[in-house]
Amino acid sequence: MDGALETLRTRGIASVSARTIAAAAGVNQALVFYHFGSVDELLSAACTHGARQRVAAYAERLATVSSLSELLQVGLELHEQERADGNVIVLAQLLAGAQSEPKLAPAAADALALWIAEIETVLRRVLADSPLAAVLDVPGLARSICAAFIGFELYDGVDGDGAARAVSAIAQLGSLIELVEDLGPAARRLLRAKLRRSGFERGDGPSGRP
Amino acid sequence: MDGALETLRTRGIASVSARTIAAAAGVNQALVFYHFGSVDELLSAACTHGARQRVAAYAERLATVSSLSELLQVGLELHEQERADGNVIVLAQLLAGAQSEPKLAPAAADALALWIAEIETVLRRVLADSPLAAVLDVPGLARSICAAFIGFELYDGVDGDGAARAVSAIAQLGSLIELVEDLGPAARRLLRAKLRRSGFERGDGPSGRP
DNA sequence: GTCTATAGCTGGATAGAC
DNA sequence: GTCTATCCAGCTATAGAC
Numbered sequence: 001m002d003g004a005l006e007t008l009r010t011r012g013i014a015s016v017s018a019r020t021i022a023a024a025a026g027v028n029q030a031l032v033f034y035h036f037g038s039v040d041e042l043l044s045a046a047c048t049h050g051a052r053q054r055v056a057a058y059a060e061r062l063a064t065v066s067s068l069s070e071l072l073q074v075g076l077e078l079h080e081q082e083r084a085d086g087n088v089i090v091l092a093q094l095l096a097g098a099q100s101e102p103k104l105a106p107a108a109a110d111a112l113a114l115w116i117a118e119i120e121t122v123l124r125r126v127l128a129d130s131p132l133a134a135v136l137d138v139p140g141l142a143r144s145i146c147a148a149f150i151g152f153e154l155y156d157g158v159d160g161d162g163a164a165r166a167v168s169a170i171a172q173l174g175s176l177i178e179l180v181e182d183l184g185p186a187a188r189r190l191l192r193a194k195l196r197r198s199g200f201e202r203g204d205g206p207s208g209r210p
Numbered sequence: 211m212d213g214a215l216e217t218l219r220t221r222g223i224a225s226v227s228a229r230t231i232a233a234a235a236g237v238n239q240a241l242v243f244y245h246f247g248s249v250d251e252l253l254s255a256a257c258t259h260g261a262r263q264r265v266a267a268y269a270e271r272l273a274t275v276s277s278l279s280e281l282l283q284v285g286l287e288l289h290e291q292e293r294a295d296g297n298v299i300v301l302a303q304l305l306a307g308a309q310s311e312p313k314l315a316p317a318a319a320d321a322l323a324l325w326i327a328e329i330e331t332v333l334r335r336v337l338a339d340s341p342l343a344a345v346l347d348v349p350g351l352a353r354s355i356c357a358a359f360i361g362f363e364l365y366d367g368v369d370g371d372g373a374a375r376a377v378s379a380i381a382q383l384g385s386l387i388e389l390v391e392d393l394g395p396a397a398r399r400l401l402r403a404k405l406r407r408s409g410f411e412r413g414d415g416p417s418g419r420p
Numbered sequence: 421g422t423c424t425a426t427a428g429c430t431g432g433a434t435a436g437a438c
Numbered sequence: 439g440t441c442t443a444t445c446c447a448g449c450t451a452t453a454g455a456c
Contacts, residue, residue: 028423029451038451092309093306096223098368101224109372112369113369136382144379144380151358151361154357155322167350176387180389190392227430237441239433240433241440
């Protein structure tokens with residue numbers, strides 16, 4: 001599985017094969033089929049395994065987060081770490097492969113779900129005593145953050161400078177959201193009205209639960 | 211080139227080959243090498259061509275946009291249209307391939323640059339008489355939007371429901387930003403101070419130009 | 421469990437007929 | 439410009455030795 005992740009990371013979904021993976025792992029190609037049945041199943045298992053490891057590794061760090069800007073800071077750290085061990089890019093490669101290979105889709109969705117659940121937990125805690133908690137769709141935001149992260153890592157692969165600029169712009173946006181958090185109840189009512197007028201007020205989520 | 215885009219869209223970067231592309235185009239496989247030299251060069255040319263076409267097709271629509279929520283609306287339309295003709299997913303596949311095949315990187319970066327330039331123009335116009343124009347990094351935001359869009363489309367391929375929820379959460383965020391736009395100069399000063407305190411104030415960009 | 425060997429296929433790329 | 443024919447490398451998957 002480590003060989004599979006390494007191959008996905010360094011050679012991409014297009015170059016992944018039983019042979020390239022076996023070479024990375026220093027074993028024979030036939031073992032892929034003996035242990036996993038097919039290359040797709042190995043990729044699925046490896047990706048789930050890798051995501052579990054990485055999410056667990058970040059869970060401790062994320063548990064200390066108590067504000068949006070801190071969460072943003074962890075995101076920047078994760079982005080930095082990606083240059084070294086590239087776990088998000090592995091997920092991106094699996095997602096790319098899953099678009100046209102349905103066998104890979106469940107594993108990709110599951111791996112993403114692990115990250116989403118973690119982000120959702122943090123987000124809910126961070127927004128707990130914020131006026132935004134009642135008005136924002138936290139599960140939707142968690143999904144957005146994870147999806148966007150994938151896009152940023154792919155962009156970083158072809159234009160590092162551009163991606164760096166994109167990341168810092170998002171950091172600014174985060175600060176902006178914190179500013180809104182600190183506004184009084186009048187502005188908060190204005191926000192709710194505006195959201196409702198735009199038709200974006202969600203029908204499900206924490207406040208709508210019976 | 212149309213055959214290349216179609217193959218990239220329906221079969222993904224992992225299944226793209228001179229043979230599969232030629233079959234999609236209804237021609238012989240050898241023509242790929244006669245006209246483009248290699249599969250990678252064909253993919254690069256096709257992707258640039260496709261991006262030019264799509265950006266041009268949306269330029270007219272984007273020129274009518276005069277607010278953030280309208281821009282958001284166009285984004286939602288584009289996202290819907292992707293289900294039918296899937297141009298962004300082609301870009302995502304090329305980005306995935308470019309991570310480990312440097313020959314594809316320039317084409318992927320160029321295609322993205324076309325979208326970024328378009329979004330940047332709209333963003334600058336939309337924010338022209340907003341207090342946010344002076345404080346936000348517009349080029350960085352344009353890059354963020356494009357990168358995030360890529361991630362959303364990939365996510366949509368493995369979890370349509372989750373992606374839909376992510377998209378509507380972002381729509382909420384857009385409304386939130388508009389709210390901030392409508393705040394008075396006091397809140398604006400507060401925002402600037404907050405950004406500066408966080409160390410996120412950009413050193414380059416429109417306001418810093420001599 | 422791990423290896424070699426092999427079948428049968430698909431891949432990039434070229435030569436050469438038309 | 440487009441085709442057929444071809445080379446050889448690499449692919450998945452299996453059979454069978456150890």
